[in-house]
Amino acid sequence: MKLFWSPRSPYVRKVMVTAHEANLAGKIETTSIVVSGMSVSTDFHATNPLARIPTLITEDGEVLFDSSVICEYFDSLGGGHLQPAEGKEHWQVKRNHAIGTGMMDNLLPVRGEVLRPAQEQSAGFIKAGEEKFMLCCDWLDKNIGTINRPQFDLGQIAIGTGLAYADFRFPHLDWRKNRANLAGWAERVHARPSFVSTQHIDK
Ligand SMILES: N[C@@H](CCC(=O)N[C@@H](CS)C(=O)NCC(=O)O)C(=O)O
Numbered sequence: 631m632k633l634f635w636s637p638r639s640p641y642v643r644k645v646m647v648t649a650h651e652a653n654l655a656g657k658i659e660t661t662s663i664v665v666s667g668m669s670v671s672t673d674f675h676a677t678n679p680l681a682r683i684p685t686l687i688t689e690d691g692e693v694l695f696d697s698s699v700i701c702e703y704f705d706s707l708g709g710g711h712l713q714p715a716e717g718k719e720h721w722q723v724k725r726n727h728a729i730g731t732g733m734m735d736n737l738l739p740v741r742g743e744v745l746r747p748a749q750e751q752s753a754g755f756i757k758a759g760e761e762k763f764m765l766c767c768d769w770l771d772k773n774i775g776t777i778n779r780p781q782f783d784l785g786q787i788a789i790g791t792g793l794a795y796a797d798f799r800f801p802h803l804d805w806r807k808n809r810a811n812l813a814g815w816a817e818r819v820h821a822r823p824s825f826v827s828t829q830h831i832d833k
Contacts, residue, residue: 633700634677634685635660637831640734640795641697642684647787648701650824652708667742698731701784712784722776726785729766733792736763741799760803763796771809778815782822790819798830 631654635642649655663683665671671681678685678695686694686703694700705712713727714720740759743751770777770789777789793816796805806813819825 631657631689632659632661632687634663634674634683636662636664636683637829637833639683640738640791640798640830641682641731643794643828643830644697644731644734644788644791645684645686645700645704646828647791647824648704648712648784650827651712651782651787651822652704654704654708655827667739668745698727698788701727701787705784711781712787714781714783719779723779723783723785726777726783727788729770730785730788730790730792733763733766733789734795736760736766737792737795737800760800763800764803764805767793767805767809767812771812774811774815786819787824790816790825794820794825794830798832 633642633645635646637643646655646658649658663671663674665674665681665683674681674685677687677693680695682695684695684697684700686700688694688703694703702713713723736759740756743756743759777786779786793805793812796803806816
């Protein structure tokens, strides 16, 4: 399988952590690609009309995106142990997956904003995006019992990846402060081999 990839993208990291947890990492050939909200990559649009990463080409040539679809695909290839098949826990894990991905959706536009020339940046936009992320951290800290399932899952992968992206690009947010439940949970998750072997690199 071929994955359009970047070591800076939290969405890419989420699918790579999933690949490791599903025992598929050795089957993935990564192709490094630079994408940006500030430019249009017409070549890549021919592969993925959204021109976003991650984008996966499966072994039978199907193109899959976005990150959540790819995670579910990897889980199906790996035997389906990263998401309960049905019942209340199925929906909780899907919901948790959406929270983790949504935390990335909160921070990515802020990252784009701070890279713009200083005189074009909106302080209000930056503040709102960061606050929305922090409100998610509050919710997770309070609801850690529905996140911390003994069987590791796609929800925990997404939340762990969202928090790790904040550590990479937004260390000033100090999200661990006054959130001991979430900080303790994240310490264990970030020590997993799947996270250790997929660190962000700024290149
Ligand atoms: N909803 C998508 C979001 C992916 C995404 O936005 N990736 C960024 C890189 S971190 C991207 O491709 N940006 C290109 C652009 O904004 O045009 C997913 O979950 O895969």
